[in-house]
Amino acid sequence: MLKLSLGTPTQNCRGLSRRHALRLGTCGLIGGMTLPRLLELQAKAAISTGPKAKSCIFLFLEGGPPHQDMWDPKPEAPAEIRGPFQAIRTNVPGTFVTDQLPLCAKIADKYTILRNHGHNDNGHSTGYHYVMTGRRASFADGDNPIPNNEFYPSFGSAVSRSLGAQGSLPPYINLPHPMQGGGAGFYGAQHAPFVIEADPSQPDFDVKDLQPPAELSTSRLGVRRRLLAGLDALELQHQQPTGQAMSTYYEKAFQLIASEDARHAFNIHAEPNSVRDAYGRTQFGQCALLARRLVEGGCRFVGVDAPGWDVHFNCFPSLKTDLIPYADQAFSALVTDLEQRGLLDETLVVMMGEMGRTPRINAQAGRDHWSMAQTIVFAGGGTIPGQVIGATDKHASATIGAPVGVNDLLRTISVLMGIDPDRTYLSPLGRPVPIVDGGQVIKGLI
């Protein structure tokens, strides 16, 4: 009647529901399992649930995407709030998005729209820091040291540290711009993202330092390899752990260079034209496609930073031409592609920015920063698709009820990936710092 397989990878992502547990309780004892014991197991299962998501693709719309112009339309609101875009039906009855997302509207049963995210950090660099690390920035907005998360690691670094690499690809890759909030903080350089600064939509796209300079002939490459291997063999006898650590990274680098899988993962040119077109021949589209290839190659956390969303001035033309359509195409293609490849269940896709945008259109026909309400879109990785979670008020200016916070989001991703969000690592001062600073798993999402 009821199968208990807590802690095994095959278990249902929701673990054991309280209702099931209660039913068990009323059934009396099953194999010595008392209600309290079951409830305790359930409490534990919330943390130790077998991972659903092997990897995460985090699509970050830098600058703050306007939630009301995309995922949270307010057709009843006055024009200065509603904006020029219309609400359209999706393939999920009762769910509406704006007409700028026609492709996503067709597959709304494959993802979930969370409309009640919000926080109160209204700056770019500070908001970015907050979303990536779950911690308030200690610096003023506008200070842009790179990376700006000097102390707290970004979530990708936590994934790298907790799960490590699978295969020859680095566990945490970031493209196409180094993330300001994406540094490893006190975790150190080995958990910093492997950054691909090139634009994969360009014909000459290549990953920096992955291939030797083109000027080198095959025979020279052969000589170099032989010399280095020979020197290594002579050096081996007097190496200490520190030197060995460097050796390990050299080995990983060699694996990365030599690995057919890795080379293949990075080689977006190998992708059929039809697929490349489906994602859109845009920077964002091709980054999303590359992210899929990297996930297939074993990368755990791919951060894609899509710039240009800070639309303070005359925003609607650019939203209509460059921004939303590109995101619409990239996101829908990614979700569809992952599903067709059977990867959607094990790949979590999250799309959001550091904030939403002001309800009222400003005097320059733009929208300003508005961190109190934002929409986050989730697909795959053990999330329940086809839902709308939460809502904002009639002007999309505030969440109804308490907002889902940054740490709720990070805790949810953490649990989905099988990482204990409360696991601590010691800071240089010896203070245990948990991966996620509080928060609760988002209700109804998993």
Added chain:
Amino acid sequence: MNRYPRLCLLKLCLLKLCALIALAVCGNFVSQAGELEVSPSTVLLERPEASQQIIIWQADSAQRRNDRTREATIRVEPAGIATVDERGLVRPLANGLATLLVTVGDQQKSIPIVVARMNNPEKISFQHEIIPILTKARCNSGGCHGKAEGQNGFKLSIFGFDAQADYDAIVSESRGRRVAVTNPTNSLLIQKATAKIPHGGAEAILPDSDRERRLFRWIAEGAQFHFQDAAVPEIVRIEVEPQEQVLLAGETQQLRVSTVDTLGRRQCVTSDSEFESNAASIADVDARGLIQASSVPGEAAILVRHLGHVTTCRITQPRLEQTFERPIEYNFIDTLAWEKLQRLGIQPSTLCDDATFLRRASLDVIGTLPTVDQARSFLNDPAPDKRQRLIDELLDRDEYADYWTMKWLDILRADQLTISPQGAVAMQRWLQSCFAENRPYDEWSTELLTVQGNTSAEGPGSFYKILNKPDEAARAVSQLLLGVRIECAQCHHHPSERWTQSDYVALAGFFTGLSLKQLPNGEQALIALGGKDLPHPRSGELVPTRVLGGSPADFNKITDRRQVLAAWLTQNENPYFAKAIANRLWAHYFGRGLIEPIDDIRETNPATNPALLDALADHLREIDFDLKAFTRTLLNSRLYQTSSQTLPSNADDQQNFSHYLQKPLPAEVLLDAINQSSGVAEEFNGWPVGYRAIQVWDNHMPSYFFRIFGRPVRATVCECERSGEPSIAQALHLLNAPELFEKISHRHGRARRLSNSNQSPVELIDELYLSTLSRMPSSAERDLMLQAFTDLDRRAATEDVLWTLMNSKEFLFNH
């Protein structure tokens, strides 16, 4: 409270038991192994939830006391009075007298057990007996209810440092649901903690355990904080047995922890205390205080913590079978280092060769590789004192000031975005002159501490632009100049030290007179005038300003409060100042501090060689804080000149300097080394050609190389910011980067010059080795590299040999 009945009972019991003890002792049979000894000599249990850890000692033929507790057969007679578990924890069952009988091999020993007051025990003190439960079960840890905002609406003070707040949270908040005095079983506190109802932290306290019973009784007694009729005696300290112990590989040792209160009463709190090893690879400790020695020789300190009190047990783990050949002694460093190594049975490695010494000392003192000519002349110099002369020459080089300025800019947080480029330059020039003129350290650190005036004028004034709050300044100065991390005490009692929040605000009081004034030209001036005492963060009472561990400061006729602090800092009696800088320099040159982390000096984090650190601090004071002279002493020791090649007996030693510890080159030094070896200078964006990476004060100058090799962001005063951790991106960069390819194949570079010359391939290889590794190649290496010249044309071969050497671990590390 009337204490007499208890004392009378005790006396009576002791009288009765004297006879028993005498009998037991007479019955002992003396064998080769020493006599058994049981600690403590009587077990007194006066509460139902009390427990007493015993340790059974036996001396071996080498007169070492060994813990035999877990091998012993332990019985309680008669049964029914008390129980004892396999680890030697005695717990009460019913009032009465009993005997604990211990048998190890053919030896026996017995001690009396007194169980009393089971029906009318002393009432439970929240502060002394409930807080430790919350700590031990980790309820009040930073990942749980101890974090700043609590967990699910229930917030406790971290480590239980604020008993009153915790009491209120448990007893008063949440409409009193957490404790139900009339029906303790229904208390949310117990139900949650034992996971009888769902609890995110699962089963933190085992049902039916002593801890649950203690919680239960405390609630049943009315869940009081204090009792009107019982002035709860303060706990004055904790004691641990043993305080030091020699363990051989694989051996175990149980600890026994007691509190001592103002009445001198001792109570066993072993099972309530927390334990932590500072060197788990040598000796680790479990939650019940059982130490397990590994097979790595060395020393470990086991930190024991209970209710804000800390103490340590020092474990020494020697390798006894090792014969020790004492190397030559060049100075006092060697004497003390060899003594320690001899005691541990670790043989130091041999003296490093000349080439290694040249490269090591150059990279360490001036952050710069020796040139080919310097290497050749040093290697060919037959003079026996050439190492001493090299040290003197290096200390006289301009790069000495450049390199040490860079290091101090990092820890003085000269982040140009925060303190402005002018501020960073002002700081850089000031440091440069301090090092170039070799001003005494106490003098310039006083200047750093008491600086006033225009922050853009040469000087350290911009230090206070970052540390613009009194407490930020206090903790930075404390960590930087004293090696005391008082930061923890900002929010709570320091978890492994005696520093409290009072100490924290008392120190911050020295910096309350500081202000930044805007000057007409847009620059700022730092002014120190007056000041005030600061309130305690919890009680709000003003805390008199005082130095760490001192009495309230006297500011009579003082305008700048910081001067009082500076005077204390640099006086000879200061217990931290000289040690902190000695340890900092030691860590730079030897790859690891005598105290590690280097700026975390406290009793519970002892130096691996305390005598050596004391001697170094004394030496520094004797030479009036002359840092160059001090460096000379370090480098002239035989210890610094030890090879990094390990011996079987020292391969796993990481803390006693038995072999030189390899260090990755800092990002700037590595880039300069690449440039110097390739013969192609770097052009830094916005800087004149010829500037070297160690001279660039702008920590935000965009550079892919610096980013992946971990240049510090200058956000803390901690040297730990400089990450030496390797990454794949680093390896890829060195292997494939076009930037490196350009340098190696540059038409004015070293490789091109060599391949255009008429030197033989062997001569070319020799020079490339000298330029990168400062040594001649071995014949095997020469043969290997010559292969390139048979397979490729001369120019390609030269470049590829250089590339190979730059990618060798020997190049990337100081070894």
